[in-house]
Amino acid sequence: MSLDEWNAACDRLEDFLDAHRVQDRALVLRLTTDLLAEARRLHAENPIYSPVETTLDLATAQTEAWFSRLAADTAPTDGNAAARARVAYFAAGAHREWPAAFLDPDPPAAMIEAIRRASIQAGPDLEFTSLIRREVDYGPVEDLARETWEQFSWSHVLRAFLIWVVIFFAAYGSYLAFFA
Amino acid sequence: MTAFQKTSELPAEVASLRQALFLATGGGITIAGTWLLTGLFRSGGITATEWALLVLFVILFGQLAFGFSIAFWGFVVWLRGGEPYEVMRTLPETEDCPPGSTAIIMPVFNEEPGRIFRAVENMVRSLEATGCGAAFDFFILSDSNNPDNWIEEECAWVNLCSRLNAFGRIFYRKRRVSLHGKSGNVADFCRRWGQRYRYAVVLDADSVMTGELLVRLARVMDANPAIGIVQTAPQIVRGTSLLQRLVQFSTRSVGPLFAAGSNFWHLAGASYWGHNAIIRLQPFMQHCVLPELPGRSAADRHILSHDTVEAALMQQAGFQVWFAYQEPGSYEEGPPNLSESFKRDRRWCQGNLQHFWFLFAPGTHFTNRIHIFFGLMAYLSAPLLLVFITLSGIDTYWKQQFAILSARAADPVWTGTWWTSVLLLGLTVTLLFLPKVLGAIHLLPRAREFGGVLRMGVSVIFETLLSILLAPIFLFFYTQFVVLTLLGLRVNWKTQNRTTSAIPFGEAIRTYGPPTLLGIAVTVLTLMHVPILTLWLSPLLAGWLLAIPLALLTSSDRVGGWLRSRGLLLIPEEIRTPPILAGLDDPPPALARPQTLADVAHYGILRVVLDPFVNAVHIALLRRSRVHAKHKGEYLAALSDRLLSSGPGALTVRETHALLWDSGELARVHRDLWTRPGTRLDPWWRFALRHASED
Numbered sequence: 001m002s003l004d005e006w007n008a009a010c011d012r013l014e015d016f017l018d019a020h021r022v023q024d025r026a027l028v029l030r031l032t033t034d035l036l037a038e039a040r041r042l043h044a045e046n047p048i049y050s051p052v053e054t055t056l057d058l059a060t061a062q063t064e065a066w067f068s069r070l071a072a073d074t075a076p077t078d079g080n081a082a083a084r085a086r087v088a089y090f091a092a093g094a095h096r097e098w099p100a101a102f103l104d105p106d107p108p109a110a111m112i113e114a115i116r117r118a119s120i121q122a123g124p125d126l127e128f129t130s131l132i133r134r135e136v137d138y139g140p141v142e143d144l145a146r147e148t149w150e151q152f153s154w155s156h157v158l159r160a161f162l163i164w165v166v167i168f169f170a171a172y173g174s175y176l177a178f179f180a
Numbered sequence: 181m182t183a184f185q186k187t188s189e190l191p192a193e194v195a196s197l198r199q200a201l202f203l204a205t206g207g208g209i210t211i212a213g214t215w216l217l218t219g220l221f222r223s224g225g226i227t228a229t230e231w232a233l234l235v236l237f238v239i240l241f242g243q244l245a246f247g248f249s250i251a252f253w254g255f256v257v258w259l260r261g262g263e264p265y266e267v268m269r270t271l272p273e274t275e276d277c278p279p280g281s282t283a284i285i286m287p288v289f290n291e292e293p294g295r296i297f298r299a300v301e302n303m304v305r306s307l308e309a310t311g312c313g314a315a316f317d318f319f320i321l322s323d324s325n326n327p328d329n330w331i332e333e334e335c336a337w338v339n340l341c342s343r344l345n346a347f348g349r350i351f352y353r354k355r356r357v358s359l360h361g362k363s364g365n366v367a368d369f370c371r372r373w374g375q376r377y378r379y380a381v382v383l384d385a386d387s388v389m390t391g392e393l394l395v396r397l398a399r400v401m402d403a404n405p406a407i408g409i410v411q412t413a414p415q416i417v418r419g420t421s422l423l424q425r426l427v428q429f430s431t432r433s434v435g436p437l438f439a440a441g442s443n444f445w446h447l448a449g450a451s452y453w454g455h456n457a458i459i460r461l462q463p464f465m466q467h468c469v470l471p472e473l474p475g476r477s478a479a480d481r482h483i484l485s486h487d488t489v490e491a492a493l494m495q496q497a498g499f500q501v502w503f504a505y506q507e508p509g510s511y512e513e514g515p516p517n518l519s520e521s522f523k524r525d526r527r528w529c530q531g532n533l534q535h536f537w538f539l540f541a542p543g544t545h546f547t548n549r550i551h552i553f554f555g556l557m558a559y560l561s562a563p564l565l566l567v568f569i570t571l572s573g574i575d576t577y578w579k580q581q582f583a584i585l586s587a588r589a590a591d592p593v594w595t596g597t598w599w600t601s602v603l604l605l606g607l608t609v610t611l612l613f614l615p616k617v618l619g620a621i622h623l624l625p626r627a628r629e630f631g632g633v634l635r636m637g638v639s640v641i642f643e644t645l646l647s648i649l650l651a652p653i654f655l656f657f658y659t660q661f662v663v664l665t666l667l668g669l670r671v672n673w674k675t676q677n678r679t680t681s682a683i684p685f686g687e688a689i690r691t692y693g694p695p696t697l698l699g700i701a702v703t704v705l706t707l708m709h710v711p712i713l714t715l716w717l718s719p720l721l722a723g724w725l726l727a728i729p730l731a732l733l734t735s736s737d738r739v740g741g742w743l744r745s746r747g748l749l750l751i752p753e754e755i756r757t758p759p760i761l762a763g764l765d766d767p768p769p770a771l772a773r774p775q776t777l778a779d780v781a782h783y784g785i786l787r788v789v790l791d792p793f794v795n796a797v798h799i800a801l802l803r804r805s806r807v808h809a810k811h812k813g814e815y816l817a818a819l820s821d822r823l824l825s826s827g828p829g830a831l832t833v834r835e836t837h838a839l840l841w842d843s844g845e846l847a848r849v850h851r852d853l854w855t856r857p858g859t860r861l862d863p864w865w866r867f868a869l870r871h872a873s874e875d
Binding site: 005008012015016019020021050052053056057059060063080083084086087090091092093118119120121122123124126127128129130131132133134135136137138139140141142145146149 | 317319338339341342347348351352353367370371372373374375376465467469470471472473474476537538539540541542543790791792793795796797799800801802804843847851854855856857858869870872
């Protein structure tokens with residue numbers, strides 16, 4: 001593999017850590033060095049994947065595992081628990097308060113407590129109520145409308161129109177013939 | 181000047197007497213006008229055309245007269261020093277927090293997320309300042325179908341909760357199926373959480389209310405178990421374009437008189453506007469579930485404009501509906517230009533015309549019938565007025581003299597009918613413009629808040645003149661809306677664009693070309709056949725002929741800003757911004773973009789796929805993915821691949837939604853983006869990866 005590809009992997013890894021708001025430069029350096037070293041080892045064993053894939057696979061796997069552990073420590077777990085832990089980590093400002101704790105296998109207890117408190121709740125517990133629609137009596141207008149809809153047909157309108165046109169011209173013709 | 185301790189003590193005879201006075205004023209003026217017109221027609225015997233004109237005149241002049249009656253009685257209330265039967269006068273002296281819990285619900289639909297959450301933030305802070313914040317929960321109920329808006333709403337919500345430590349007090353819900361628009365959204369809230377709360381304050385996406393007012397509303401509901409709904413009178417604020425500033429000035433000058441006059445006649449039988457109001461949830465859920473209308477299709481049977489109907493149902497159930505018209509601290513915004521205003525009117529028109537069914541429904545209260553009738557006439561009067569003008573023109577042409585008023589003006593002999601014409605014209609002009617004068621008089625003691633007496637006077641005249649020019653444009657479009665609605669053409673619930681004002685020139689030509697052409701045609705026709713009619717119709721023709729420049733002018737922020745810098749059309753909130761309105765335009769921290777991505781489209785998609793935090797927020801709010809059928813999994817995987825290899829523009833909105841609703845696939849695409857080599861990513865993503873984390 002070329003140096004460019006490993007440089008690209010290094011850049012991507014830095015962007016990844018940056019996206020996780022890891023602001024402790026020393027931690028960034030340490031994580032980058034450790035992850036790249038591990039990635040090089042894995043890549044040597046399985047060169048079918050590019051350095052970017054190998055490195056970031058490793059980084060995402062470690063991150064997800066870390067958040068899953070945080071989730072288990074802070075709340076009952078379910079399918080989206082790791083995602084909720086990740087939200088709570090950011091929402092609690094843990095990335096600012098404990099800048100060196102990212103991917104720490106033994107995170108500070110205060111941070112876990114802060115994350116527990118910041119658990120998001122999109123809505124209160126559901127208390128379902130059936131909303132029952134009542135019939136409204138719209139009075140005679142509704143009856144009239146229903147009758148019209150049931151009986152209405154454009155062919156009837158056309159027929160009536162034609163009849164009145166014939167009557168009009170017959171009357172007009174008569175007027176011209178006999179009175180004009 | 182408190183006349184009652186509780187609203188249930190409202191004497192029935194007071195309501196009856198006031199309704200009689202209101203109806204007598206409007207009815208008396210209508211009879212007087214009709215008598216004058218009949219006198220004009222009678223001189224030569226009433227023809228068939230004149231009979232038709234007379235019928236139309238009664239309807240149209242009646243609407244004018246009853247409108248005047250409202251303003252007149254509002255002015256009388258003001259002269260008397262206030263309303264003794266005003267709902268907020270029943271507030272107990274104590275300053276305790278309301279014991280009942282209140283949900284503040286804000287249905288949103290693709291409106292600017294920053295604006296929505298800044299407003300919520302201001303309201304939360306304002307409520308905290310009252311010391312009663314714990315009694316209120318906020319719900320942002322999203323029906324946004326723009327994926328970017330959806331993601332930004334989620335980000336802004338989490339960020340706001342995080343900053344205010346308000347998880348568990350500010351909630352966010354996104355409906356998967358936006359059934360029945362806003363009313364369906366509110367019903368969905370009631371079904372899920374309505375049982376938990378005693379009251380709900382319903383807001384629009386552009387509404388803001390002060391904490392003090394929210395507390396007072398909840399307290400007045402607690403003090404009066406007979407009340408079902410209290411509607412406030414939101415002030416229109418924060419206008420930048422000329423149209424917005426015109427409307428907000430107008431509603432501040434004559435609006436209070438119309439509000440006081442409305443309260444004068446309906447008292448406990450007010451209407452509900454669907455926002456900036458507090459409702460008692462238990463009876464609302466029990467009695468105000470929207471019924472189906474008679475109709476042939478499901479779409480025909482669905483009520484579009486729910487608020488008036490809900491007020492009617494609440495009253496039918498025995499609860500009062502009041503109008504707290506004097507309460508400060510309730511705000512909303514107006515549409516920035518004529519096109520947006522018409523978009524909203526088209527929806528309202530269809531909704532109001534549907535209310536026709538309730539007009540004759542047994543059990544509907546008298547005051548509700550009046551509200552429904554006024555709502556209908558707000559739009560129906562436009563085609564009726566056009567028919568009236570057309571018939572008048574034809575009648576004039578036939579007689580070669582001015583039918584109603586001007587025929588006698590053209591008459592060389594100054595007969596008695598000439599004076600009748602002048603009297604009728606004078607009465608009409610009085611009904612049209614006296615409310616403006618009364619509005620200006622009632623503002624005089626507070627003229628300093630409106631820029632001083634001179635500037636306020638100039639503003640009133642300017643607003644009146646521009647309203648005269650704009651009225652024919654409204655006449656044209658309202659007629660179009662009524663015809664479209666009666667032909668059964670549907671009107672959808674569309675977002676209101678309240679952030680950008682200017683109408684592009686091309687759109688102005690396309691939209692306002694037809695009224696201009698109509699103006700040209702009528703001008704040519706009248707000049708050729710009845711020249712004097714051109715003079716009489718000149719206000720109408722001017723509005724049509726100038727429709728394009730007026731649309732452009734009124735949409736201009738520069739003109740609005742220039743007038744403001746000259747102290748014209750000022751409202752008190754422009755002189756001193758109340759804290760509740762401060763900073764509404766500043767994007768919340770969660771929505772601030774890096775400079776390099778400032779103009780990037782699909783920013784919401786970018787964030788939800790790329791940003792681990794935003795991706796997690798979105799996934800956490802979704803239900804956990806079920807195990808898919810194989811073909812669905814393949815479909816989603818193909819979409820993800822296309823998203824990354826060709827960019828978000830390669831997906832339709834429907835496809836983007838399919839991805840966004842699947843938590844498993846979204847987690848996968850996030851991982852895939854970060855692990856994929858740059859050569860297999862669209863350049864858009866490569867650019868995003870490099871710049872997304874910049875400050």
